[in-house]
Amino acid sequence: MTTAPSPNAAANPICPCQSTGGVKTLDYQHCCEPFHLGQQIPQTPEQLMRSRYSAFVLRLWDYLIATHHPDYLNGLTTELLQQGPHPAWLTLEVHESSMQGDRGEVFFSAWYKDSGKLDAICERSAFLRENGAWFYTEGRHSKPKLPGRNDSCICGSGKKFKQCCQRG
Numbered sequence: 001m002t003t004a005p006s007p008n009a010a011a012n013p014i015c016p017c018q019s020t021g022g023v024k025t026l027d028y029q030h031c032c033e034p035f036h037l038g039q040q041i042p043q044t045p046e047q048l049m050r051s052r053y054s055a056f057v058l059r060l061w062d063y064l065i066a067t068h069h070p071d072y073l074n075g076l077t078t079e080l081l082q083q084g085p086h087p088a089w090l091t092l093e094v095h096e097s098s099m100q101g102d103r104g105e106v107f108f109s110a111w112y113k114d115s116g117k118l119d120a121i122c123e124r125s126a127f128l129r130e131n132g133a134w135f136y137t138e139g140r141h142s143k144p145k146l147p148g149r150n151d152s153c154i155c156g157s158g159k160k161f162k163q164c165c166q167r168g
Helices: 007-011 045-058 061-066 078-083
Strands: 088-100 103-114 117-130 133-142
Touching: 045 061, 045 088, 045 103, 045 117, 045 133, 061 078
Parallel strands: none
Antiparallel strands: 088 103, 103 117, 117 133
């Protein structure tokens, strides 16, 4: 379905989507890699959204096009995705996820740094299931809410936001 995953996948790093299997965060091999390799298909809109976030992090452009509903591509191609810009992705926060029949929605924030500045894509994404496979259709964006100065930093450093990414 798509290009081979990052060579780092062999080292069993934590999956970029940071999905948990109960309590423990799953490694890439047991989380999004089977979707990226076409060995499995996501069973929920949230699984698809998480696998698409990981594909952005790992730059698996073909997977992003393959999981984007063709009626909603609006001219988007692998070549356009390759052009960038390509921020430094930090973390994914899923705020809520729902599914009713063949329609689903996921509200999330995907945090990144670009030119040293912290920002996020805060989106309510819509999904459609056709022939057993989920596809991303479109999203409604909203302004992200930055952490408070004394909150833990979203990058996972363990530091307070004011001592970490807020300074960048």
